[in-house]
Amino acid sequence: MIAALRADLEIARRGYARYAAYPVATLAGLFTNTLFGFMRGFVLLALFEQRSEIGGYDAAATLTYTWLTQALIATVFIWGWLDLAIRIRSGDIVTDLVRPIHPLRAALANDLGRSAYHAVFRGVPVLLVGALMFDLIAPAGPLEWFAFFVSAALAVVVSFAFRFLYNIPAFWLLDFRGIAVLAMILSSLFSGFVIPIAFFPDWLAAIAHATPFPAMVQIPIDIFVGAVRGPQIAVALAVQAAWAAGLLLLCRVCFALGVRRLVVQGG
């Protein structure tokens, strides 16, 4: 047990180091995330020339939302992740299968290490720029701050499990790109990344809330800006934990099915 945890920790450190090795890439990403923060912020602010609040979000909460989403892009890794699919297609997955740690567990540990790096070096700086340039709101107290960090960590796990899941069809399909693109678009809209779910018409919001996507972006942000408060916070965290566990289980089952029909040539 202890040995397995130490292995997880070591893998996580490699995940961290993999991204820490490219500081220029980090700077370039920061630049882009920040510029998009300004653009998206002004677009959403324009709504508040005519409204004072929308679905519980006022102008300050909406700006805070915008900069948080920009800070979470790299941390939660909303955009594409095809590492697993590429390893399946090339056959490299065989090396992962002979290791004593399950590939799902190893990939999760790796992703948590990655997200720690991105949270500090791609998340915090973007949020700082936003806070310097605009009047953002902060969580109400230490308890809300703590709940936000827990929620953000759970968001990473849900996002990871979803990414792992949409990579698994590569066991069956030669061209897995279509599914991956569809997954990315669905998740960026229904996670509340593009527009807060509170802005959605009721029927669309209902669809979004029936999916795991809000657990990747919207829930931690709702906790941060106070759109979710008090005992509701516990419920929100429980929803996230349930999605994380459910999706990881689904990954495990589908991965096992995929391995059963895996054929690797040569060697």
Next chain:
Amino acid sequence: MGERIDGIRLYGRLVAARVRAQLQYRTSFALDLAGNFFISFLDFAAILVIFSNVPQLGGWSVAEVALLYGMSNLAFALTDFAVGELDQFPQQIRDGTFDQVLIRPRGTLFQVVTGNFQLRRLGKALQALLILGYALTALPIEWTVDRLLVFALAVPAGTVIFCSVWVVAICIVFWAVDGREAANAFTYGGQFFTQFPINIYDRWLRRFLAYAVPLAFVAYFPALYVLHKSDPLGLPAWLGLLSPLVALAAAVAAGAVWGGAVRHYRSAGG
């Protein structure tokens, strides 16, 4: 001149060969095209969500924003079709395979952008056309010769502006190969920026992305001209006539930047 015509012919042959290759797998291609087409609508859904909360954005109605969106996205789809291969270009610098490009008797940029064509990218253009069609039927535009001309030239000009921005932006990898994500701020950022009326942005952001990088000429100024709408920023209407000239200047500038950047190329030393 002869060489230029030769180049155009070569371009046509390269495109035709790629297209033939992609059409070998008809079902796969059809699915890809349909996927691209439907996925683009989710993108427009964000704009519809905004307008489900407010009747107008910065003084622009949903149909007017749809016009901006359609013009901008059609130009962007054509850009993606023409120079989308630049997205893969940093890998050539990293691997040092750009060496091979340098020893061939053709323009370097020409070789890079013709490296691959993805016909399925046209799915996006189809969606932009549909949105544009909606905007044009929903808006009471009084078509005159000059408005028709401005509108007809806007998309090609916008495409050239976007292509120039892509070329200049990707040049960052000649200096910092890991810096490629910064290019996204101008390429995909430019796409986002031009979908909305520029008067909703802050002044300095506008100076930077609308005028210094001349993105306002992709959709905003031509759309104002076609709509006969007075600029909320108070700028003169004739700016809408300038898009082709701005596009020309942008292309010349992009060519110069690319040429300078190529001279800066140092191989991977393999």
